[in-house]
Amino acid sequence: MPVSRLTADKKGEPVESTLEARAELFQDAMGFGGLGRDQIEKLAALATLRRFSKGEMVFEQDQPCQYFHLVATGLVKVYICSSSGYRMTYLLARRGEPLNLIGPFTGDPRFLCAEAMQETQVAHIPRHDFVGFVAQNPILFNNIMAILSKAVDSANSRLIDMVEKRVEERLIRVLLTLLDKFGAEIRLTSSELAELAGTTVETTLRTMARLRSLGIIESERGQVKIIRPASLKNPERLPLWV
Amino acid sequence: MPVSRLTADKKGEPVESTLEARAELFQDAMGFGGLGRDQIEKLAALATLRRFSKGEMVFEQDQPCQYFHLVATGLVKVYICSSSGYRMTYLLARRGEPLNLIGPFTGDPRFLCAEAMQETQVAHIPRHDFVGFVAQNPILFNNIMAILSKAVDSANSRLIDMVEKRVEERLIRVLLTLLDKFGAEIRLTSSELAELAGTTVETTLRTMARLRSLGIIESERGQVKIIRPASLKNPERLPLWV
DNA sequence: GCTTTGGTATGACCGTGGTCATAGAGGCTG
């Protein structure tokens, strides 16, 4: 235990990839619009791909940020977990979505974790390379601010939901958000939904039983299917950003 | 009512000020470290001061962002308020603290409000001027990211607190945070504390009664005094960012 | 094959804290 493994933060296994494939990834990634092809390729040249199996950590809390991460394939959940083991998921990132926009700038450890939910590949760019690149392409700064704006608003909006909305409403909001992003068939377990809605598995199961009995959803092991989205929708309920 | 006052977003009253005084303000403002004196003065030249009485709004939700705001004197609370009137304060800004770091970049309306809690003066910089200035001084990028990092972490940390901590702990955390920032004499009402802790006035009053009976705090109308901070402190309880 | 693990399902219990009601005290205004 006293032997600290300084190299332990190398996560995942390297994957071979072509510059072309990486450029393709950044081309339509979130937050990189407005760059010329030459810049995209410069960025792609800085990146390497790594693969992660289901359940593997892409990065862990309280570790200094070394890389900027962008999902290439698969699905990654980014969450915070408290001292007492409570988890709260606040991002489900798929191809083209960045995992840590802030980290690279400060380099400081924060308390986010990222875990692969499936077989996944993630592009890594050393943080200084990334920050240097952004400095040379100020348009990225605006893009990044736009994304952070949504992230902060979403966090604040959830905060309000936690005080004034009950579990059922929060869960519905989560389901609607997932419907927008992933379609009507949501391949998540109840415990994953619970971590998104900020409640327990039991309450999530109970609430889903109610929605099921109303014919609004169907569910089986590891999957929820929204049958009548209209019954969930409510004009004043804007989706979260997950 | 149908007469929409297009100029109604001009808030507060203009205040005369010298370039020197404004430069002084930006000199030691949060997020502007690392600028040369010439740049500070360029920035100060873009700013104008406005005054607000207690209770006046500096900006309101759902309005496009026109200015970057920096508190010069007084105290401003920034909060979100939900459709049903629930409020959650998430920033108490005093001299040198920015009110809206993200807004100027996107310009989009968000759902933050800012309200003067005392007689207050706020520096305004038109958002395009501000964004242009930041683009010319990339060091500000890093400063801004560092602040946003704290803001996002604080929001997420609160989110976890809402699920797993009870009101007493949340309130204690708020009190400790305020102790760090404003000293042992906290001039806030119970309802203001409630909005910081994410609970109701009644529960806040009850909880404070308990802390008072334990001799940890004293309180009178509009003021709380922390007598024995050590009894509240707990190594694993890091302060919020308010 | 059997065992283990993780997901689903549901009942019972009860504590935290929100809601409503009432009341007094301090401060501001006309």
Add this chain to the structure above:
DNA sequence: CAGCCTCTATGACCACGGTCATACCAAAGC
């Protein structure tokens, strides 16, 4: 001064949802 509003204070009530327990099923592992 009266009148009003805000802040403080506290009691009574009870529902939402967390916790614990049990059970069943499917998939994975030895």
